[in-house]
Amino acid sequence: MKCKVCQQEAVAACGKCGGFYCARHGGPTSLQGPRCVPCYDALRGFYGLAAAVQAAIGVGLIFLAVNASQLGDRGQIFWLFPLFAFGMAFISGWSALRRFPE
Numbered sequence: 378m379k380c381k382v383c384q385q386e387a388v389a390a391c392g393k394c395g396g397f398y399c400a401r402h403g404g405p406t407s408l409q410g411p412r413c414v415p416c417y418d419a420l421r422g423f424y425g426l427a428a429a430v431q432a433a434i435g436v437g438l439i440f441l442a443v444n445a446s447q448l449g450d451r452g453q454i455f456w457l458f459p460l461f462a463f464g465m466a467f468i469s470g471w472s473a474l475r476r477f478p479e
Contacts, residue, residue, distance in 0.1 A: 382414060390418050426471035428466045435462030 379388040380399035387397030391413035398413040438459035445452035
């Protein structure tokens with residue numbers, strides 16, 4: 378079996394398209410299985426959009442946390458929600474910008 382990108386010896390198959398790829402053109406493992414570079418690149422726009430939406434949710438949650446902090450010590454837990462949203466935005470943004478070695 379040969380890599381669909383460079384025709385070298387394949388090491389695995391893409392979980393999305395089923396095409397084989399070598400160690401150099403293999404993608405990360407996701408819930409649907411490993412991805413080849415072309416299939417991963419096709420999803421980069423989705424990851425960028427997800428990062429923008431998650432960052433916007435994080436900003437909205439900051440307003441919730443500010444209002445909840447007026448409750449005293451019980452309201453401090455609400456600051457975890459925007460931190461979680463910004464963490465997810467960072468992960469999605471990193472996935473959108475990540476490139477494989479070429």
